[in-house]
Amino acid sequence: MNEMLGLYPQWYVPGIGTAWVMGIIGTIHVLASHTSVGAAWLFALLATKSVAENKPEIMVYLKRYGMFLLVFSYIIGSVTGPGIWYSVTVASPRGISGLIHNFVWLWASEWVFFFVEVIGVYAMVYLIGKIDNKTYLKLAWSFAVASWATMILIVPILSFMMWPGNDRWYHTGSTFDAAFNLNYFAHLGIRTAFMFAVAGAVGGIIAATMKDRETRIEITRFLSKMGLAGMFLMIVMFMWYTATLPPNARLIMDTQMMPKYGSTLAALLIATLIYFGLTAWKPLQLRQGFAIAMTFAIGLFGLWPEERSRESMRKPYVAGQYIYSNQFFSRDVPGKGVISDMPLIAEKGVLATDYFIPAELRTITPENQLRAGELLTRVMCANCHSLEPDGALRPLPALLGHSDEPKMIKAYLDGALYHGMIPYMPKMPLPDDERAAMALYIASLSAPQPPVIAANPAKPIQQGVN
Ligand code: HEC
Structure with a gap:
């Protein structure tokens, strides 16, 4: 047995606690990062449409939307990303250490794709009309795939925080055993669906200001359909996801999270479906203010409860069902040489x-x-x-x-x-x-x-x- 505990100094935040500090930064980050990934797909899809149907006005929209994304999601995303690192490192040092010991190569690979994504958004905006269509489309699709790859590589880490999804990992300590399980695929499904929905809402902020009537109608309809498809996919994925949760998470979800947030989430779901339905039906009625309000509503009434719930549902653990939120190891993990503190x-x-x-x-x-x-x-x-x-x-x-x-x-x-x-x-x-x-x-x-x-x-x- 060890003689001392491997704990770190405690970061104490009066009133809101460290959990809320991480929650607030995390929610802003998720909104910005998922918007970026969804927008990369929107870019590729709309650029393809523009070329296939010979509609250069769509490119005008893409150029403005790209500029907006640079400020909205890339700057906010890049500032809050390190913010998460700083806050979790002091709030949950053993939690973050556990994740690094499992996933350092996933994180490193994610960073490579993120790098491609950031160069991609600059290239997308700058190269519109400057290179031939075929090359532009190739770049657009590489941009979309690289962006999605960042999500594919980060979600294993988030899923592992809920649980490894199997018992094998505790003995092998292998990254693949920790990462790729049913909970992961369902979780990736929800986030992928969400990125389409949120990109549909954010896209409206720029679509509403387009001068050309035809283009405005066409793009708004496209966004609405993308948003609706995202919402429906999200409902299905959510049902799958709940079936892949560990028993403690199911219990907390049913007894605490649903009573607390269930009606807010249901109301937001209905509001979003109505919003996309209306903008598909009467695209010219979409005002910039509505799209901004919808984006904020998704952040405040959708993401915040979702991030808080995911954090609450994995209690008492912060990661892997072996590190308690108060940083103690609850059990031995032979695969990683971890010894229970109990x-x-x-x-x-x-x-x-x-x-x-x-x-x-x-x-x-x-x-x-x-x-x-x-x-x-x-x-x-x-x-x-x-x-x-x-x-x-x-x-x-x-x-x-x-x-x-x-x-x-x-x-x-x-x-x-x-x-x-x-x-x-x-x-x-x-x-x-x-x-x-x-x-x-x-x-x-x-x-x-x-x-x-x-x-x-x-x-x-x-x-x-x-
Ligand atoms: C891993 C996170 C975690 C830690 C650490 C923790 N609690 Fe809790 N505690 C919870 C959660 C989650 C609830 C359910 C809260 C709710 O109803 O919102 C809870 C509920 C409670 C309740 C309400 C009664 C009940 O049983 O639900 C009491 C009392 C309580 N905790 C005391 C403590 C004390 C004292 C400590 C420290 C010695 C502590 N908790 C440490 C997560 C934690």
Whole structure:
């Protein structure tokens, strides 16, 4: 057994928690990146149509749309992409490390295709009318395929976060066992369908401003059909996807996500179908404002609940069903040389085995008990729960009925959490004195008098390695 836990310092974000920081950046990124990939297909399809039917006006649209994409999706996408890396690296260092150890070559290959994609969009815009049609179409289709390849190569990583989809991977540790399973193909299907739908909506932002009436009608109809096809495909893929989820995710989806977001998602689905239906029927009625509103609605009422749900549904894990969201390893993974943290924390506790605990908190005393409890609660719970009573992320005081009774809270820690019996929360077999310190601190969050320790939240609690 190891003597120390391989944990990193904790990043604590008051109020919204690190999960929301990642969620907000991730949602913006998904909107921008999926728009880019869908738009690359739109480019190839419309360019082919323009050449086949000898309609050069369509190219005028493509040129404007390409310029718009450069600003809208490529710049926003390229800024938020590294933003995801920064935030996940500090929020979930072991999660990201696990992913890198599995997928570094997939990521590297994805980057190559992304590079082609970025050069592609510049080439698409710049070369319109400057090279012969045949070459232009070849480039357009290479651009579309390279863009989609970035999605094909990133989705395995996202799917693996939900689960490897089989037991083999835990023994082989092979990238292919981790990546390509039914959950992956269904997930890729949903995202592919989504990229068509969102490109249909974003495309309208430029289509609505086209001067030439015929072109405007034709392109708007094309976008509507693409959007509708994307939406229908997405419904089918979603049903397939839910059938490929692990049992804990199904449970959370049915009991928490559907009651919480089901009606929003259904309303958005209907609104989107009506929107595409209307714009197909009366293309000239499409105003730029409608298309912008539709794009925002998809982001806010579609993507945000979807990203939040996917994140919630894989609880208690952050990746691979072996790394808990609070960064502990839940089990051995022989294929990767990973050893479960559970026996060590059961034997020695977290205060004695986490490198980043200040020296004076290694042993609990009556004087430091509250402070030790605060640190333990941050390490054990804050990845998934706000500690502030009015926090946005499943606020812990509220979930405990604002109880200020350490006894009651300790009973909760001693029972289901200790034995790991709640499907969406990690097992936490901590020693008795650590559970008592946490209960004391969690109760103090709901105490009428704010605890002294919380009165100065600016003071960093982890002063570094002892
Ligand atoms: C891996 C993420 C995760 C961690 C870590 C975690 N929880 Fe939770 N917890 C959840 C989820 C998800 C729910 C369901 C929340 C909801 O209803 O929105 C939940 C619900 C709860 C509830 C409500 C009652 C219940 O059983 O559903 C309590 C109380 C609670 N957590 C306490 C804690 C405490 C105390 C800790 C730290 C010792 C902790 N949790 C750590 C994910 C987590």
